[in-house]
Amino acid sequence: MRTSEVHRATRETDITLSLDLDGTGAGTIETGIPFFDHMLASFARHGRIDLSVRATGDLAVDPHHTIEDIGIVLGTALAESVGDGRGITRFADAAVPMDEALARVALDVGGRGYLVFEGDFSPVGPGGIPGDLIEHFFHSLCSHAGITAHITVTGRNDHHICEAAFKAFARALRAAVAIDPAIGDVPSTKGSL
Template sequence: MSRKCSYSRETRETRVEINLDIDSRGDIVISTPIPFFNHMLTTMFSYMNSTVSLVAIDKNPFDDHHIVEDVAIVVGEALDRCLGDRVGIKRYGFVVIPMDDALVLVSIDISGRGGAYIELNLRRESIGGLAIENVYHFIETLANRAGITIHVKQLNGVNTHHIIEAVFKGLGMTIYEATRIVEPGFVRSTKGVLDG
């Protein structure tokens, strides 16, 4: 089985398109105007064991906010579409990622109820064209659009690059784990649905 989807969004500020296959490990092609964001998205999708093509164009390049927000919207919407009715998925994912000095916990619930709860101590204002505040904004927007509860907690670390990269690795690994089909036809919820 392969869960594939495409999604695009165009506003006066940006144009973002994605083609995503969450069940096939393949090429990862990421193009945004933010170098470090490209690195983190590539990392996340790589650890999701996915195939993806994502292109984001900034029509009004004032800063990185609009691109980060709209990419998060598009990734979240695409993931939601790939999952469909969420029948049979494991639902939960949890990992603690070490990366040199950094140690980060990521835990998710594909519940249909989006929410992000983030505890990070990041010391830089930006890295590679990405404002640190937009790391939080990306996770929050992704959570809301995909209907996923995401908890991120920094347990150790001082190097901003290492901490953020551990976060995106953790997101990829937990999304992969939680989206696996483990009980076909069964909804892991006492409500009988995972739609929020």
């Protein structure tokens, strides 16, 4: 089973997250940040990943620590659930439109965390979340999951841009971690990810 449960507690946040890569897309998300809950629920549904997130954080300060730490914990759980990567497709991409917005995501689930993020949000950002924090979430996720991601977004509406990005990432991830019976081994000439 390709599952993981991770708990992380700091002076700023307390997060418990579980996921099943081979799920149905069920999500139970409680972060204290309604817009971010919506993004993670979209991520679960379109990635067909069962995802449970319970997070408390210092939201009286701002959402930064909570969103960053959820990225860390989600990335850690993804790395654990992929394991050595035996049989995964490894590379995948997806494009998702949402009205005037378009997100393109290309992934390599190859053990090296790296993010290239191209696109802009307004200074306030989607759902009142500073726009740069969305990019920071993906950076934290990729760094801890060992995923190289190229995310390109365009559009005018921050909500649409952000939601398209989460959905495109999820769809690309679903394809990249899919088991290909023809591979049967770790998809790398090095013999490990």
